[in-house]
Amino acid sequence: MDDMPNIAPESGSLLISEPFLQDENFVRSVVLLCENNEMGSFGLVLNKLSIFKLNELLEDCDLDNEVYVGGPVEQNTLHFIYFGEQVLEDSVSLGAKLWWGGDFAELIGKNKLGLVNISDFRFFLGYSGWENGQLKEELIDNTWIVCDNSHTEKIFTVAPDDLWRVILKNMGGDFQVLANYPIDPRLN
Incomplete structure (x- = not known):
């Protein structure tokens, strides 16, 4: 195992599922780490x-x-992210003006006072989780394509059904080819 590359994507990175991934939870998924x-x-x-x-x-x-x-993990939990300046004290910076979490009661209060733009927020049921070393193994197996956080604004501007394709195309090079790969190549 000593010859394994040092793969450690940073918080704020995007994990793009490779086109052949058949796990129903992650087909054509874009995951914010x-x-x-x-x-x-x-x-x-x-x-x-x-x-x-x-x-x-x-x-x-x-x-x-x-x-x-x-x-697929703990789908009875609510999580949120937002874009822009930090508006909630306990939010965690993911870089590129992207924030994760914070006090939900504070969010509701600031929204009622008109102090936040609620369209800058995204809400999620459940999360994606990996045990220590599991994500590294999946990256070595080429399950995920790692993208830096330079595309985070697209999270809020691109339709969900188009996000996977748009981010791959914007990454350029060989990724543009992957962006156009059909879900089932036998149907080509």
Whole structure:
């Protein structure tokens, strides 16, 4: 195992599923890596919409934002990210004006006062998690393509169904070819 490359994507990186990945949780997925350390890794799938709106999940919540499926782990938990300047004290910076989490009550209060632009937020049920070393093994097996955080604004501007393809195309080179690869090449 000493000849294994040092693969450690940073928080804020995007994990793009390779075109042949057949895991139903991650087919054509773009995952925002929020945490990656010796304890394991935590991420949120950015392009899988759930059937719920936020106000359908939470009592006394008047926000009708769409909710995404962040991953297959603990789908009874709610997570969020936002773009722009830090507006919640406990948010974690993921670089490139991207923030993860914070106090949800503070968010609701600031929204009621008109101090936040709620369209800059994305909400997620569940998350994607990897045990220590698991993500590294998947990267060695070429399950994921790592993209830096230079494309994070696209999370909020590109339609979820197009996000995988758009980010790969914007990465250029060989990735542009992958972006056009059909889901089932036998149908070509």
